[in-house]
Amino acid sequence: MVTVWCADWPVVAAGAAADVPAAVLVANRVVARTPAAAVAGVQRGARRRAAQGACPELQLHELDRDRDGRAFEPVVRAVAELAPRLEVGEPGWLTLLARGPSRYFGGDQALAERLHPLVVAATGSVGFGVGVGIADGRSASSIAARRAARTSSGVIVVPPGGSPDFVSPLSVGWLGELGEIDPELVDLFARLGLRTCGQLAALDGRDVLARFGVVGQHAHRLANGLDTRLPAAADPPPEWCVEHPFPEPVEQLETVVFVGKRLADKLVATLSGDGRVCTRLVVVVETEHGERNERVWYRHSGLSAAAMVERIRWQLEGWVAQPGGLSGGVALVRLVPDEVRSDDGVQGGFWGGRSRADHDAARAIVRLSGMIGDDGARVPEWTGGRLPADRFRWVPAATVDLDDRDDGGADRRPWPGALPPPSPMVVPPVPVPAELHDRAGQPVMVSGRGEVTAAPAVLIVAGSRQRVTGWAGPWPVEERWWSTGRSRRMARFQVVTEQGAAHLIGVEQQRWSVLATYS
């Protein structure tokens, strides 16, 4: 297989120049950056703030997958002129079968050296890493292409049968690079002392399968220079192919994509009914004048309906943008599942582990922020403190990565001086003024030594008198005594009144207030 890999494609597609520090973000994390930004210390996976800290003049772009797909089209066309049977994985990543073209151009090395300048010219930008890798399997050639992108020649050719030797000295981290193996598993391998692929490959495959399950078996196969799965030998039956002929040729792109969505849903429903998933899809579009655009899309984890629609859109937009691309309306859309395998459940969600509920909520939050301002929707963040109102603060949801929040348990450590649980369920943002009287109707006071002048008998909040049936305290708080403006000295009490309501009240400079209510 031949793999062509354009490193950091999203940032190339965003139109950034290689010598200007720029990065593309998804959910506040860097997914791609220019070589200049990499030199400045911007890492993939870094948070926005960390990236800007490393490089203050960093230009930031949001990820736009449609833009990536559109921008990749010239590259695909350029390669297709050399070898028409190619498969597009992601924007920036395409593969083709080596045998035919390599025989035609006089060997693997010649083919790779011919492809490389072609691809660099087609990307329309200089200075970004472009790699061409040729090896036996899809995975080995992908790794070769990624490594080649970091070399000056940009070409790595692994001789036939040499994939295991090529992969063997590499760090196990490369297994995670292709997106087929969970990074956590790779991390586990490293912690177990398996630092190179060769060390993992030397283990008995059955032992790896027994210990780590199917995912471990896939990792083991990759470490041996093999693909995670063998290519399907049988062609899918032709009746799985879905198509929609338009009685009237359609000019609008959106209409075609809309029909494509229906076809994709139908195809995915048919396949998933049998427990199958489509890994290679051929999308065919024909116009009323008989022009034809056909492209093969590949995704190792299988194409969901949404992923199919995305690819139909990329293909159409690329075709429309191509000079002399199509001359009339679209007359036919056809989806042909080219490779189908049983769905073994390793497939990740299209939204990268987000459920539909997460997606809906994120969208609703964006809408709410637009409706009532960024402060309108807020999420809690633990800050810690002795008083209930200090323990959490609300931060605007728009400034937070909603996919990467903890449940409030991880950071919370015991806070000396705070009251133990149960915590009050109602914490007014501003304490409510109150009065506490003893049996004789005199205000209850706390002396400098922390002694109560009399047992509390009546709590008066907003004019309503409630008889106190139980109380405990005082628990003193003395905070920031070193600061003149911010120091505070107060005593806390818990009181229960006759209706069964429990309050946390405090006295500060002889004034009582309700800090929180155990509602």
Next chain:
Amino acid sequence: MTLADLHDPALRERSVDRLLPIHEAFAPALPGLQPGRIVGCSGPAAMSLAVAVASRAVVTGAWLAAVGVPMLGVEAAVELGVPLRRMVLVDGDHSPNAWVERVAAVADGFQIIVTCPPRGAERVLRKVRTRLQARGCVLVVVGSDDPGMSCDVELATTAVEWNGLGRGFGRLLARRCTVRVGGRRMPRPVELDLWLPGADGRVALASSVAPAERDDGFDSHDVWSQAG
């Protein structure tokens, strides 16, 4: 909604018939939360009840929006088991119409809403109800004592007793309360005796369930003292 959306299995899955899970302490009265329904909570433990009712659904992946309740005690919510990663506070509004707008916008993306409606909200309740039913969202109203508020399910704390606090010593440890589960969709009200929370910090059923008396002279304090 277009015709093509009907083919979307993900949308189909979001059917209105699916029950959201509820904490097992409420199981004798409620099998789950019916999407599109309004649940009212009232009495001295109203807020805790509302959060306890919503907690299990949030644990299983639903998103919780607190609309117009800036006084919600986050720490206490965590203690009742609500994962904070799926909890969002939305500013409320004093005007019922603006409140409806916000609840409607929230209902588009969230499965559970806890809210303190503004004064006069009962006039616009019908609008809210249609939106909730369309989106399959549960609205938990805190402080639903307002006579105009007609909730599908009404949880009223009638008797509350705190353990652990004496006169001048101890601290609050556990709360035992009697919750009467009634409302428009509960033809036979049920009374629950709950730890909210218990000494271990969890919500639990304190004793067996008694169907509530139907007559108006019902006094839960009497039942409490006889049972306890």
